[in-house]
Every structure is written in structure tokens, then in C-alpha cells.
Amino acid sequence: MVDEGVIAGGRPRLRAKARMRYDSVRRSFVLLLPERAVLLSDTAAEILRLCDGSRTAAGVVAVLQDKYHDASVPGDVREFLQQAAQKGWIEWTAPA
Amino acid sequence: MDGTGVSPPASLLAEITHRCPLHCVYCSNPLELARREDELPTEAWLRVLDEAADLGVLQVHLSGGEPLVRPDLVTLVERATQRELYSNLITSGVGLTRVRAQALRDAGLGAVQLSVQGADTAVSRLIAGGEFWEQKMAAARHVREAGLPLGVNVVLHRHNLPQVTAVLELAAALGAERVELANAQYYGWALRNRTHLLPTREMLRKAEDDVAQYRRSGTTMEILWVVPDYYAEFPKPCMNGWGRLFLTVAPDGRALPCPIASVIPDLECPVVTAQSLRSIWYTSSAFNRYRGVEWMPDPCRSCPRRFEDFGGCRCQAFLLTGNAAVTDPVCIYSPHHSLVTDAAAAVDHADHGAPSYRNHPGTAQVSTPR
Numbered sequence: 001m002v003d004e005g006v007i008a009g010g011r012p013r014l015r016a017k018a019r020m021r022y023d024s025v026r027r028s029f030v031l032l033l034p035e036r037a038v039l040l041s042d043t044a045a046e047i048l049r050l051c052d053g054s055r056t057a058a059g060v061v062a063v064l065q066d067k068y069h070d071a072s073v074p075g076d077v078r079e080f081l082q083q084a085a086q087k088g089w090i091e092w093t094a095p096a
Numbered sequence: 097m098d099g100t101g102v103s104p105p106a107s108l109l110a111e112i113t114h115r116c117p118l119h120c121v122y123c124s125n126p127l128e129l130a131r132r133e134d135e136l137p138t139e140a141w142l143r144v145l146d147e148a149a150d151l152g153v154l155q156v157h158l159s160g161g162e163p164l165v166r167p168d169l170v171t172l173v174e175r176a177t178q179r180e181l182y183s184n185l186i187t188s189g190v191g192l193t194r195v196r197a198q199a200l201r202d203a204g205l206g207a208v209q210l211s212v213q214g215a216d217t218a219v220s221r222l223i224a225g226g227e228f229w230e231q232k233m234a235a236a237r238h239v240r241e242a243g244l245p246l247g248v249n250v251v252l253h254r255h256n257l258p259q260v261t262a263v264l265e266l267a268a269a270l271g272a273e274r275v276e277l278a279n280a281q282y283y284g285w286a287l288r289n290r291t292h293l294l295p296t297r298e299m300l301r302k303a304e305d306d307v308a309q310y311r312r313s314g315t316t317m318e319i320l321w322v323v324p325d326y327y328a329e330f331p332k333p334c335m336n337g338w339g340r341l342f343l344t345v346a347p348d349g350r351a352l353p354c355p356i357a358s359v360i361p362d363l364e365c366p367v368v369t370a371q372s373l374r375s376i377w378y379t380s381s382a383f384n385r386y387r388g389v390e391w392m393p394d395p396c397r398s399c400p401r402r403f404e405d406f407g408g409c410r411c412q413a414f415l416l417t418g419n420a421a422v423t424d425p426v427c428i429y430s431p432h433h434s435l436v437t438d439a440a441a442a443v444d445h446a447d448h449g450a451p452s453y454r455n456h457p458g459t460a461q462v463s464t465p466r
Contacts, residue, residue, distance in 0.1 A: 025152030034207035
């Protein structure tokens with residue numbers, strides 16, 4: 001489990017072994033890992049693209065809030081990041 | 097996707113050679129191996145990779161045989177990378193020098209899966225039929241030093257199930273992120289050595305407990321346990337369905353819906369040098385033969401599990417019953433289920449004897465290991 005403290009201060013980053021790209025055959029973003037390929041929703045891809053180790057979770061939320069002005073953004077992003085970490089898609093770099 | 101309701105393939109298993117320095121007693125490759133002179137040349141493999149990418153393949157597993165025996169391996173990885181295919185190298189580790197590991201990384205290789213035969217040199221020698229342990233350990237170091245993710249693959253059977261905890265500890269010490277513990281499947285050479293390899297139910301139960309205990313110890317490794325067919329109630333969803341996600345190209349260019357499908361004698365395997373990968377996938381009789389559920393006999397035809405296990409393994413059905421179109425005998429509802437239970441029941445009384453080692457074309461005869 002990822003503890004709340006890490007989420008608050010850490011910076012999510014796509015795991016080095018994971019690669020994300022657009023697949024023009026399936027018309028979807030895909031996340032590729034050594035043993036699996038995951039079809040991503042556009043929203044999931046948008047969040048993962050922001051996970052480059054430069055922003056905290058709050059920073060990711062801020063970018064998406066600015067764009068969508070939706071009250072559900074912080075909760076949805078936080079939940080997604082937690083799941084993405086559990087699935088081994090992203091890792092948290094240490095809080096600054 | 098193309099109007100037929102058939103999805104594009106997600107994964108290509110590129111068996112670039114059958115040559116291999118190891119002589120594993122459970123080798124799943126066909127009894128008749130492709131010879132070096134029959135192997136597809138570099139240009140043909142590059143075209144296969146291009147066609148695979150165009151078709152929607154996302155991942156390519158470079159395998160064999162030992163793929164490192166091909167001097168063009170880096171060139172193939174480079175092409176896969178150019179076409180945004182995620183490439184995995186599936187290797188024995190023999191021939192994986194530091195320089196080679198770095199060159200593969202620089203070419204864009206995604207990850208390495210290293211086979212390990214057991215937790216010590218004795219089991220390794222017994223299974224692989226030679227002294228490969230040190231080379232494997234060195235290969236793991238080179239992979240990690242090159243910054244590539246490492247997975248460890250272990251085929252399990254009666255000789256290494258009792259040391260499964262030590263195998264997991266070894267994988268962790270090698271820096272593996274993932275371990276695949278795959279109970280042996282009895283095709284090819286493994287079927288020939290079945291009495292030598294098949295564990296007892298008690299051995300399996302103990303090993304499963306050991307794996308569960310290791311998981312609870314707080315490891316960060318992903319551990320995959322592939323259920324042993326012969327002690328299961330229902331068959332595995334072989335290839336996740338025939339012609340559904342996976343495509344294999346054998347060293348001689350034959351395209352197969354499953355890596356061992358060439359055991360089915362009347363299956364006309366299309367060849368990538370004669371036909372495009374697209375027409376092979378969507379229109380060849382081989383890829384359509386057991387696709388979906390229409391082909392199924394009873395008891396699969398009316399079974400609610402048919403969309404889960406797709407009738408099990410066609411090759412196993414053929415190898416055990418002589419008919420590839422019947423329900424996998426592993427299934428408790430199969431009229432041939434006793435073929436599996438009898439083999440398992442005979443394990444306790446069997447004379448396990450000496451295994452028969454596989455000799456590869458172009459390799460010297462191996463003597464029985466000490």
C-alpha cells in the first residue's frame with residue numbers, strides 16, 4: 001500500500017520499464033509493460049502523461065483542475081494514482 | 097476491427113532459432129527442430145516485425161531456442177523499437193555478455209526474462225544437461241547493470257518443487273522484479289520425460305504453501321504461479337483462446353496460433369514468406385480452425401466456462417487423445433479425463449529413471465550429467 005504521506009509529498013513517475021503510446025490500430029492509448037499491455041482510457045492516459053517525476057500528486061490535480069474545473073478531479077486522480085502504483089505502473093519518488 | 101469481429105493480435109512470439117546450448121528435459125519445442133539453414137534470414141524477420149506492428153501487435157517476445165545465438169538480435173530489437181513494439185528477450189543467459197546486454201539496452205530492449213532451472217548447480221545440471229549455472233548468474237548481473245528489468249522464469253517439476261523457496265530467494269538476490277513459476281506442461285520433450293518430471297500432489301501442495309509463505313514475507317517481487325495442468329479440475333485458457341491475442345512465428349517462418357501447434361498433424365501452418373501476417377491472422381484456415389466457440393464439441397459447447405477457458409489446450413487434446421478437436425482431457429467433464437488422472441496416480445509408483453536429454457542440431461552429444 002502507498003501511504004498518504006507519500007502521496008501528499010512524493011512525485012509520481014511512470015516506472016522505467018513502462019512505456020505509454022497511442023495505438024492507431026485500436027484507437028486508444030496503451031501502457032506497455034514486460035508482461036502485459038493495458039488499454040488506457042483517455043483520462044487515464046492524460047493523468048499518466050503528467051506523471052513524469054516533476055510534479056506532486058497535488059501538482060497533477062492542479063493541472064487537470066485548471067483544464068476541467070470539475071470538483072471530482074482531486075478524488076478521482078488520487079484514487080487512480082493509488083491504483084496505478086499498486087499495479088506497478090508508476091512509482092513515487094521521495095518527497096522533496 | 098476488420099469487420100470479422102476478430103481482434104488484432106497483441107503479442108508476437110518470435111522464435112528466431114531452435115538452436116540452443118541447453119538440453120532441457122522438459123523442452124517444449126517440437127521433437128523435430130528447425131535446422132539452422134531453414135531459419136528465416138534477417139530481412140524476413142524485419143519484415144515480420146513491420147507487418148506485426150501494422151497489424152496491431154504491441155509486444156514482441158524474442159525467443160527460441162536461444163535467441164542470443166543469432167548475431168542479428170540487436171538489429172531485430174532496433175527494428176522493434178523503431179516500430180514502438182515492446183521487446184522482451186527470453187533467454188537461457190548463455191551468451192549474454194556485458195557488452196551484449198548494453199547493446200540490447202541501447203537498441204531499446206524492454207526487458208529480459210532469464211530461465212533458471214533450480215536453486216543450485218546440481219538441479220541446474222540435472223535439468224539442462226550441462227554446466228550453465230555460472231553463465232546464468234553472470235547474465236543476470238549484466239542485465240541489472242545495464243539497467244534492464246529482469247524476470248526469472250522457472251519450470252517446476254518434482255526435482256525443484258521442494259526447493260521453491262530457495263528459487264525465490266535466488267531470484268530476489270539476482271534482482272528480479274518478477275518470477276514466473278510455471279509448472280511443467282507435458283508437450284514435446286516433457287511428455288517423453290513425464291514420469292521423470294511429474295510431481296506428486298503432496299509435493300505440489302507443499303510448494304504452494306512455501307510460495308504463499310514467501311509472499312507474506314513482504315517481497316516486492318511479482319510472483320506468478322502457473323497451475324499444474326494435471327492436478328487441475330479445469331483446463332487453462334490456452335493462449336487466452338486460439339487466434340485471439342497471440343501469434344507465434346517459428347524459426348522457419350511458419351506462423352502458429354500456439355507455439356507448439358505444429359504437433360497437430362493436419363494443421364496447415366501458413367508461412368510468413370508466402371503470405372502476409374494480416375492474411376494469416378484474419379483469413380488462414382489454421383488461425384480460424386479453433387477460434388471462438390463454434391468449433392467446440394460437447395461438453396464444451398454448452399458449458400458456461402467456454403468463454404473462460406476456450407476448451408483448454410488443442411495440442412494437449414491431440415497429444416493425449418489423438419484428436420485436437422475434443423475437450424482438453426484436463427477438464428473433469430472431459431470423457432478422456434482419466435488419461436490425466438491415471439498419469440498423475442501412477443506417479444507414486446513410477447520408476448523415475450534417468451531422463452532423456454534433448455540434443456540440438458549443430459551441438460555435440462551430451463553425456464549424462466554427473
